[in-house]
Amino acid sequence: MSKRVRSREVCADCSAPEPRWASVNRGVLICDECCSIHRGLGRHSSQVRHLTHSPWPSSQLQMVQTLYGNGANSIWEHSLLDPSSSVSGKRKANPQDRVHPNKTEFIKAKYQMLAYVHRMPCREDDSVTAKDLSKQLHSSVRTGNLETCLRLLSLGAQANFFHPEKGNTPLHIAAKAGQMLQAELLAVYGADPGALDSSGKTPIDYARQAGHQELAERLVEIQYELTDRLTFYLCGRRPDHRNGQHFIIPQMADSLDLSEFAKAAKKKLQSLSNHQFEELAMDVYDEVDRRETDAVWLATQNHSTLVTDTTVVPFLPVNPEYSSTRNQGRQKLARFSAHEFATLVIDILTDAKRRQWGNSCESPKGTIYSRHNSESQDNDQPDYDSVASDEDPVQEATCGDSCNDRRTKSSDLSDGPITVQEFMEVKSALTASEAKIQQLLKVNCHLSEELRSMQSKLNSLQTENTTLRWQTPSGQQHLQAPFGRHPPRGGRALSITEAPLSPPPVSDAVEPGEEGEEDATLPCTEDVICKTEQITKNIQELLRAAQETKHESFLPCSEKICVAVKEMAALFPKRPSSETVRGSLCLLTSSASRLHGECQKAAEHNPCPSDIQLVTQQVIQCAYDIAKAAKQLVTVTTKENNN
Template identity: 70%
Template sequence: PTNKARANQIFVSSLSEPRWASVNRGVLICDECCSVHRSLGRHSSQVRHLIHTPWPPTQLQMVQMLYSNGANSIWEHSLLDPASVMSGKRKANPQDKLHPNKSEFIKAKYQMLAFVHRMPCREDDSLTAKDLSKQLHSSVRTGNLETCLRLLSLGAQANFFHPEKGNTPLHVAAKAGQVSQAELLTVYGADPGAPDSNGKTPIDHAREAGHHDLADRLVEIQYELTDRLAFYLCGRKPDHKNGQHFIVPQMADSLDLSELAKAAKKKLQSLSNHLFEELAMDVYDEVDRRETDAVWLTTQNHSTLVTETTVVPFLPVNPEYSSTRNQGRQKLARFNAHEFATLVIDILSDAKRRQQGNSIASPKDLLLYSKIFQDNDQPDYDSVASDEDTDQELPTSKGDRTKSLDSDLSDGPVTVHEYMEVKNALSASEAKIQHLMKANNSLSDELRLMQKKLQSLQSENTSLRRHVPTNIYQIPSGSDYPDPSSPSALKRRQSARASRPMSMYETGSGLKPYVPKGETPYPEEGIPTLQPFPPNVSKTCSLLSFAISSPLLCRRGRLRSSGWLGESSSIPELDDLESDPTLPSTEDVIRKTEQITKNIQELLRAAQENKHDSFIPCSERIHVAVTEMAALFPKKPRSETVRGSLRLLTSSAYRLQSECRKALPSEGCPGPDMQLVTQQVIQCAYDIAKAAKQLVTITTKENTN
């Protein structure tokens, strides 16, 4: 690694506490304070984990420099004055309670900026901001980073265009090769693509001055929004150095477009660039919230820190936005993983089209973003909008629209008639979904009848085999299907599979998740990981029950340790599946899948009825069923798809047992957050059901071929 990379590694590894950073404030924060920072919103504090979040090296270096040079004193300026002690002002102590003592102090410090240095009052505040911006313009050519942060905290504008110099502070920093200054300016909104009076961008100035690494970094920052959305879905970023600026993943399944969906897609494509940018920025903030929430839940002590006071269930209110836009931002949290991924893909597609000037392409996937602005059947998340705001959501004139729908998805006034048409179309779509669900249930019933008939035929076949002297299956009388976990059943499985290598599950050396060597890179068409899980447990149980009895909707992505995340079979690799004669029969896999499904349904009923003491017994039965199903497969299947499904199946079963144990209270510890535990339990059950369905699909296609 370079000297800068080594310095960053030393900087991070030397920190026992804290483990989080506020990028735009240049400070490090502990877990406890981080929960409050997250609730402030990205407009106040941009929170990132130092270990489990991917960092651009130069951005981490910028935070390190600010932290080392006392950036915290900028936000506590007035508290450093001895007179503040006499006036009663003081910092929160580590011994103080998080709520309300520490939380109120953090909000005053970083949201209200109550303790920063105040400029003397002047009659014209615009002149003060202009003077500060000119000082910033001059300071960025030096390495004095904390001075620029202080100017920005006082109101200097990062995108200030100097009337005499004909450029912005970022042009100056790029030409001078001040990497950290460029990072700080872009964090505060400086545009790497802004032209100067000669039409040159900061990227051009950096390249002309020979600062090629800085120029490449500025290109990455220019595409930060679309890069972050693409990385959220498929764990990859475009190769900007080779001219690739967009990655647009594709969903594995396709849905028929209703008239409402076509209208919604057309409305997105017809948005003005300004409104499209607003929607894209809101989705970017929601991606940041979901990813940070996943890292937060992974790194916290759930028995002590994760409570109702530390959760950020939706985007916090930004006072600079209208009530309508704030409510639309909050409603993004209602989207499940599939809906949200569809919206992200649509935004990536349209962003690429707008930049490249391509014509509008025919869409394949259903766009569900209109759900943000549909009529509410439940109360709003908070009191962002008043009753008057609700009345303003149906303007009939240009004046009303500019007042209340400045971020709506319409370029013209929305009439009551149009609103009712959309609402009726939504109702029709819901009815169609219910009809499809009933049809799916009917097909599932027919499948179960066929499986029972198959079992009956297998039973008759087994009875015939008993009379053969050379029969290797010694089935005790009185039972066609003895206990599969009994020693005799294990012996029969070993004899039946003598022609191929034994699986580690059969030899007793199992009890470990199926993890083959190496990882398969995720293709551009990868499908996003379904995180975080919806907060409504009852609705989640219903969705999971539907997923168990229906075909797969998507292929599981991987949860990055440092952040994030074809055919009707929903497994793109299935067409390329190499013939594998060692795979088990479809009937055996279906029988084990039915056993797993039955146990999962018992777990779901326990979750819906809040019978948390039933979690552990249910998880143990599921684990036994999963182990037996994994034993049907060879130790090293040829197909990476089979290995991935087995890995997901077994590892999810182990995670399920671990999550179910959390439902039991521990001595000397406060009771667990049962809502969080239940969500995690249902997520694990979903992954098990999905992996089992994948294996059924694979073996069916293989045995058919």
């Protein structure tokens, strides 16, 4: 494959035109469908960002674009470029392939299994090979050849390798040479901007001494990437590292009224060892990334079609390098409400600052506290921002308005003259607030369009179900039952008015691990259509509540949907032999569970408009998936019963 920049950008995984996402650590651009698979792999495999809707450091975006333009994708598809690969049956995915299983299997093989990467010759001592690769990386970063360094990193070179003869790391060399993009690449792969050379100097020192001030400032930002990202998530601001301000700790509006439970949790957090605290902070960082990317994902998807194979990521994917206990804890972070999660983030920021001031500790990538303390904290800079409570009308806008709030110092603007800088900050914050309000209004209009479209699709599905019912041969149910067709299980179906207040877990309807033989029988088409109509009717009721902003109705509607879903799932065998039926039942029940969870979020708290906007969009996505699964079950049942 030529390494020339292509005149037309295409997805690195399936060649779809105009990719809108990037995988930062892989150096490739990808389309929406492939991005949905990348997100499911987890950040340890692929770190995705939207090219226009996600916040990017300009040099990091330039690094990814340079890698993509210079053919970095050939690193991950090395063996596919061999003409003999087509003979062996290996092939790249294409835009027409289904997301599941075609694209999913290809992307997992490409990035998780590294099935197509060039393999080094086997040697008895793998550590020697890794050391040789790291030495090559150490010498290569002084040049601008990014794809060479990415290839070495893909083969096992260590970004934090300490050269025994040179007495420094690859990042020291890149900083001294002024190689901004190489520094960005090394940082993505875990290089530490605070690492010390044999003389006690950091890469930041190297960059400054060589006159690369912009690179030095960027390395400081990378050093505080974790805490900066958490702060930006809450109030849309980052510390001014250039002037010595390394932490901004937002403050919840109701933080002064701490419960005993909250106080105990804060004390437990403070008692963690530095290593345990770093692990927790990095897990929270990953959860922030998941929530922010979910918001971008939902805002950029076209929800005008009922059937969609791509969904949001409901919790952090499993990282095989972590223990099962840690992975379970990471996934539980998704259950935190916006208020609970913001409280945890603030506690971590507060303790990170306390730990840095208490001692100077080394930590891995995603540095929590600076280990380069030659720059003292400027005490004139405000440490605290105000974060709106759940009762405030527009949380993020209020955060911006109060970014210059000096209440933490028990002072007031009227106590002294307002400086020009303070005036400009307030003016800038007001402008940002107005822009945010306008953005929310636009999103609300977009959501209304989505709801109307969903309503139309559901009406169409209802009409289609009615047509299928009339096409079903008369008396089919009674004729087929004696020959093994399953009647509705559990006696008569529950009516809507008889639905329990708290629905039984819908996941119990399908038990893949249950012992017993697979069952090829299917219920009669008329029963399936009847239950589909019931599900559709309940979804329509939920969408009307969303359209009329009656969020208190979300939970009762979701409970009715869960009951209807369980009744429909009960029509089918416990272990269907059809893979399509199993997949559709799994999608049906899991989407209903997710829907109920999202509706509970709206009922348990009083979220701000931006949060309820996200919940509503996720409710719509779940409704799409439920309707899609129901339609698939109707189609399969009709086809099988007519054969």
